[in-house]
Amino acid sequence: MTGFDRARWLALLLPFGLLVGAYVSQYIGGLYPCEMCWWQRWPHFAALPLALGAFVLPGEGKRRLFTALAALAILTSGLIGGYHAGVEYGWWEGITTCSSTVTAESGKDVLDAILDAPLIRCDIAPWTLFGISLAGFNFLISTFGALAIFALLRKGGKA
Known part of the structure; x- marks a missing residue:
């Protein structure tokens, strides 16, 4: 396998794996995304x-x-x-609005959904490992990936 082949596979599997991880943490782990979390997902959707x-x-x-555009x-x-992690760690101020997960069908249901919906703040990390938030891990994995x-593209090798 050439360096170019490795680059193509990495460009495909990295965003796929990170998006799977994001959705697993959301739907199985209960970690709902804030607005800035969504901002991080959109480029991975484009990379695929x-x-x-x-x-x-x-x-x-x-x-x-x-492959280069995906990278x-x-x-x-x-x-x-990285920007989102800085907001979570208090290094700088991020957006001042919060997001929610409201879904409902009727007027009464909408009001109940709004009152019961979790408020998702962008400046508080809902989960960390070794002091690194999910946004921090995305920074590390995506940037180094x-x-x-x-x-690998620069290294060469024919396709």
């Missing part, structure tokens, strides 16, 4: 079709371009994660 394009498009140049999207998510993809 770009990485898939690196497998199906004709021509090595296009495949390399789409750029992954890096973007990592940088947003994207740099690894760029390094």
Whole structure:
């Protein structure tokens, strides 16, 4: 397997794995995402079709371009994660609004849903491991993963 092949696989599997982890923590772990958590997911959503394009498009140049674009999207998510982690650690101020998970169908249900919905703050980490929040882990994994993809692309190897 060439460095380019490794780069393509990493560009595909990294955002897929991080999104799976985000949804597992949300739906199984009960860690609802705040607004800034969603900001981190969008670039991973963009990276997936770009990485898939690196497998199906004709021509090595296009495949390399789409791998690099996927890596750029992954890096973007990592940088947003770094910003979010800084907000959680109190290094700087983030957004001042909070998000909620309100869903309901009728007027009475809407009011009950609003009153019962958890308020999700962006400046408080709901979970940490070794003092690192999920946003911090996204920063580390996405940033270093994207740099690894760029390094593998630079290293070369034919597709």
